[in-house]
Amino acid sequence: MSFSYLTIKQITDGLERKEFSCADIVEYYLNRIEANKDLNAFITLLPERALLEAKKVDQKIQSGQRLKKFEGVPISVKDIILTRGVKATGGSRILENYYAPYDASVVKFLKEEGVIILGKTNCDEFAMGASNENSAFGPVKNPWDKSRVPGGSSGGSAASVAADLCAFSVGTDTGGSIRQPAAFCGVTGLKPTYARVSRHGLMAMTSSLDQAGPFTRTAEEAAQILEVIARPDHYDATLSPQAAEPYSQRLNEPVKNLTIGLPKEYFGNGLDQEIKSAIQAAVKEFKKLGVKIKKVSLPHTAYSLAVYYVILPAEVSSNLARYDGIRYGSPSKAAGEGLAVESAGLRSRGQATGDDRHFCFIGRLSGRLL
Amino acid sequence: MAHGEYMSITLTEVEHLAKLARINLSGAEKEKYAKDLSAILDYVKQLQQVKSVQRAVDRAEAPGPSQWRADAVIGTSTAEQEELLSQVPERSDRLVKTKPVFK
Numbered sequence A: 001m002s003f004s005y006l007t008i009k010q011i012t013d014g015l016e017r018k019e020f021s022c023a024d025i026v027e028y029y030l031n032r033i034e035a036n037k038d039l040n041a042f043i044t045l046l047p048e049r050a051l052l053e054a055k056k057v058d059q060k061i062q063s064g065q066r067l068k069k070f071e072g073v074p075i076s077v078k079d080i081i082l083t084r085g086v087k088a089t090g091g092s093r094i095l096e097n098y099y100a101p102y103d104a105s106v107v108k109f110l111k112e113e114g115v116i117i118l119g120k121t122n123c124d125e126f127a128m129g130a131s132n133e134n135s136a137f138g139p140v141k142n143p144w145d146k147s148r149v150p151g152g153s154s155g156g157s158a159a160s161v162a163a164d165l166c167a168f169s170v171g172t173d174t175g176g177s178i179r180q181p182a183a184f185c186g187v188t189g190l191k192p193t194y195a196r197v198s199r200h201g202l203m204a205m206t207s208s209l210d211q212a213g214p215f216t217r218t219a220e221e222a223a224q225i226l227e228v229i230a231r232p233d234h235y236d237a238t239l240s241p242q243a244a245e246p247y248s249q250r251l252n253e254p255v256k257n258l259t260i261g262l263p264k265e266y267f268g269n270g271l272d273q274e275i276k277s278a279i280q281a282a283v284k285e286f287k288k289l290g291v292k293i294k295k296v297s298l299p300h301t302a303y304s305l306a307v308y309y310v311i312l313p314a315e316v317s318s319n320l321a322r323y324d325g326i327r328y329g330s331p332s333k334a335a336g337e338g339l340a341v342e343s344a345g346l347r348s349r350g351q352a353t354g355d356d357r358h359f360c361f362i363g364r365l366s367g368r369l370l
Numbered sequence B: 001m002a003h004g005e006y007m008s009i010t011l012t013e014v015e016h017l018a019k020l021a022r023i024n025l026s027g028a029e030k031e032k033y034a035k036d037l038s039a040i041l042d043y044v045k046q047l048q049q050v051k052s053v054q055r056a057v058d059r060a061e062a063p064g065p066s067q068w069r070a071d072a073v074i075g076t077s078t079a080e081q082e083e084l085l086s087q088v089p090e091r092s093d094r095l096v097k098t099k100p101v102f103k
Helices: A008-016 A022-035 A047-062 A104-114 A155-162 A179-185 A219-229 A273-288 A301-322 A358-369 B011-020 B025-048 B080-084
Strands: A043-044 A074-078 A116-120 A168-173 A210-217 A259-263 A293-296
Touching: A008 A022, A008 A047, A008 A219, A022 A043, A022 A047, A022 A074, A022 A116, A043 A155, A047 A116, A074 A104, A074 A155, A104 A168, A104 A179, A104 A219, A155 A168, A155 A179, A155 A210, A168 A219, A210 A219, A259 A273, A273 A293, B011 B025
Parallel strands: A074 A116, A074 A168, A259 A293
Antiparallel strands: A043 A116, A168 A210
């Protein structure tokens, strides 16, 4: 049978019905990864470990035990997210030999449901970038057209799902780092609302905006994953005390009584005609389904990038000060002149001015002048 | 910051900021940063046009209190300590070695 572009449910059903073994499916993805090496989607691969875990799942199936929600499902994880005992570079030379001493909470929750991690995906250095060209381990290519970027910063995660190198991936989003590469690579990406998913074990960039979320091929899978990663966690004090909803169970509810707001400011200058048409087509489709469409106004939209430019550099400058090469990481790569921020690829979206050191500068400036 | 205009960033300020950020800049880089940083600050300056209205945040719309852990020492095993210390680039037995802060 063809393994191409299987959903989570197709994998778990196939395993339980013994249509294929877990080793088969892991080998399929490992071969895909090998054949698509030129995409540069991964920084670290874990083939032996993945096959070993697959064999354990196969033994479990043979002995007739029931599988957990994602048991035997091979996934990839952005290198910004810690996985115990595995190298976590965050796309930076400063951490090129750093081994994570613990699992990020999102990883812990997914492991509890039995996922198999195939490897860590490439990303812009410390998640700062929007094209994946700012990784110390080279750029990631867009699987649909290798002359194009996959978007970023979670470009490796998006590419790994688009090129069928894993069943799903977990990335992080601060100012678009899941949503934008998902769009560039034609997959489903979800940035959960802040306070929904624990940030414990994510390399912090802009702490008041960072969130982890899934890259999938369907909305249904995004819902299934969000249910798992949105668990309570006392390691993140900003988490909402409100329990997450059973999203996947509500997927097929009628949308008739929903209202969608269209902020008029989002349809101004800079909107590509092709994207505008796609949105309009979607609006038409929603109308047919009985959804109410309401024109709304978000008058502060014009200032959002300027606000981002105040928040981001200030938090980045403080968060990246920890890469000083004293407790971990490479002191030579970090310092030269004493502080890691110097070599960190501090570049940002939109107004990027093309040099790495601006943000550490701007951080000081925003503290001093604003 | 006080009322009025943002100052364009001067070379002296760039040098001061570079010192705070602990980075060395060449003469050409200083020029470039003075120009670029001024441009960025000019862009951010548009925020001053926003008339912000102070209003009390409604309790209902507040995100709710942060969830604190108990302020208790959990402790680590010797193995865990060794694992963390194994990441340290320079160590002296069970201590982290670093350059002196004061001369």
